[in-house]
Amino acid sequence: MQVSIIIPTYQGEKYLSRAIRSAIDQNYPRDKYEIIVIDDGSTDNTSKILNTFKDDIRIFRHTENKGLSAARNTGLIHAKGRYIINLDSDDYLHEEILTVGTLFLNLNTDIDAISFDYYIVDKHEKHIKRISANKQPIACGIMFRKEQLIEIGLYDEKFLAREDEDLRKRFLHKYKIYNIPLPLYRYRRHEANLTNNSNEMEKYLKKLKEKHNLR
Secondary structure (H helix, E strand, O other), X not given: OXXXXXXXXXXXXXXXXXXXXXXXXXXXXXXXXXXXXXXXXXXOOHHXXXXXOOOOOEEEEEOOOOOHHHHHHHHHHHOOOOEEEEOOOOOEEOOOHHHHHHHHXXXXXXXXXXXXXXXXXXXXXXXXXXXXXXXXXXXXXXXXXXXXXXXXXXXXXXXXXXXXXXXXXXXXXXXXXXXXXXXXXXEEOOOOOHHHOHHHHHHHHHHHHHHHOOO
């Protein structure tokens, strides 16, 4: 097992199927990667949607909503892959991301992790803008070596937002992320994005600064 794609979801019925299909439709040997979906206490039709894919994915369910960090950690703990890549349930992957990512890391054992550029897309999947992951990093579309994520302590479950920024800061204390300038991730912008919740983002920015002694 080379790669584990981890998809946390909460009330994700609207876009979840698209995310899962993009994971299934990779141009990569199907027996060399797995798709793990964590239902973080959803009360919508998420469970029914997951059951339609039950032969293609591994499903884990939280009985209550624990937050994105806890959901990601559940996926990581159960992952069998050598490499980990996160996919948010409202986003989707280019079909070559696993092929490019695994080839690069297999041939460059001195490189710890790789990120990919991404397109911001709207709710109809129209490309809005290409973004450099070096300049504007996001939580997903990064291929990590699993053992390194375990070594730094996984995601801090006290962070219900900006958990990716906290993990990235801890990761970069010891390791490096190399960016590949290929836009192989699709970040969907819509009204329900967590980043639109300014109160939560501000609250956890303060917590992030306190934890890492930032000004």
